[in-house]
Amino acid sequence: MSHIVVIGAGQAGASLSAKLRGLGFDGRITLLGAEDAPPYQRPPLSKKYLLGEMDKERLFLRPESFYADQDITLRKGCAVAAIHPQDKYVSLADGERLDYDQLALTTGSDPIRLPASIGGDLAGVFTVRDLRDVDAMAPYFTAGKRVLIVGGGYIGLEAAAVAAQRGLKVVLVEMAERILQRVACAETSAYFRALHGAHGVDIREGTGLTRLSGAGHVSGAELSDGSALEIDFAVVGVGIRPCTDLAEAAGIEIENGIKVNSLGQTCDPSIWAAGDCASFAHEGAVLRLESVPNAIDMAECVAQNMMGADQPYVPVPWFWSDQYDVKLQIAGLNSGYDRVITRRGDKEGALSFWYYRADRLLAVDAANDPRAYMVGKRLIDAGKSPDPALIDAPDTDLKSLLK
Secondary structure, eight states, X not given: OOEEEEXXXXXXXXXXXXXXXXXXXXXXXXXXXXXXXXXXXXXXGGTHHHHXXXXXXXXXXXXXXXXXXXXXXXXXXXXXXXXXXXXXEEEETTSOEEEOSEEEEOOOEEEOOOOGGGTTTSBTEEEOSSHHXXXXXXXXXXXXXXXXXXXXXXXXXXXXXXXXXXXXXXXXXXXXXXXXTTTSOHHHHHHHHHXXXXXXXXXXXXXXXXXXXXXXXXXXXEETTSOEEEOSEEEEOXXXXXXXXXXXXXXXXXSSSEEOOTTSBOSSTTEEEOSTTEEEEXXXXXXXXXXXXXXXXXHHHHHHHHTTOOOOOOOOOEEEEEETTEEEEEEEOOTTXXXXXXXXOSSTTOEEEEEEETTXXXXXXXXXXHHHHHHHHHHHHTTOOOOHHHHHOTTOOGGGGGO
């Protein structure tokens, strides 16, 4: 009987396993997860779960009974030691050997941590990636506590929003000239800078962390501008790295992630990859998309190709971020934009930012403006680019652009 082993029980691994069964695969499926919990949603961790508005069980992608019902062997708390491509088996940390016919790598990514040399190993220094991280930091989120957020990307800003809502004193430092510099235009950065400022968050751009200090537990921070802070804990959100160690040790080609072809296949035809860990060619560049939609869509496409569909993966990028009462929805990829058009929505406070390269629409950031997001996403998916002057004109009915 054919055996498919899936390493990584996150969104991509769970989606791939379920899709295989949905497509009628009748062989064995073994889903290996390093954590003790069944596959769960990660986006709510730094928002509703941290705020106490969502129970742990509501995070689970499916009831645990689903995997048994679908004859998917879910192995929780299972550490993989190595992949042996020539002999087509995986060795586990406890010495067990799992033979496979096909192997899927959905290993995800890990947060970048601060080096121990600047205090990154002190107690009270957290990253936001999994349940253990958030469960460990949750007791610190009480009114009056002083927190330093390191990094002004979406993870850092979401953590800052939760802390501010909980009544903490929040300082956020970002080494770059502005928050969200790597992922968004200056207009989107300005929108969120003002939003956080209105909630009392002290954002310091162009300011790095020199070191954290404390006797075992973090209690202070020295910043690159020479200032010093007294803090009760710190949250680090300075980016993530794809989990490629197993693949690299097995001789699988790595390029900004586990390199796959248009089908999701690695340089070894019996090994596939999907989700945060996988990189693929798209419009002349090698991309890795760090998002839930990509994890699901790519994993399901790979499952089809493992069944012989021979269907290239075509990404349809979209993302979101929740901060305070603002939902930011992002459609497309803004790489290479040379113009941004700001458009006010129908409701108070609704704004959208439309990214163009010459006359081509690349992406849309929509803040509390679901209409702009919906229209922008449909236009980008269809490869349509309305005249920028129409987007700039307040009286343009956005839906008319879809005709």
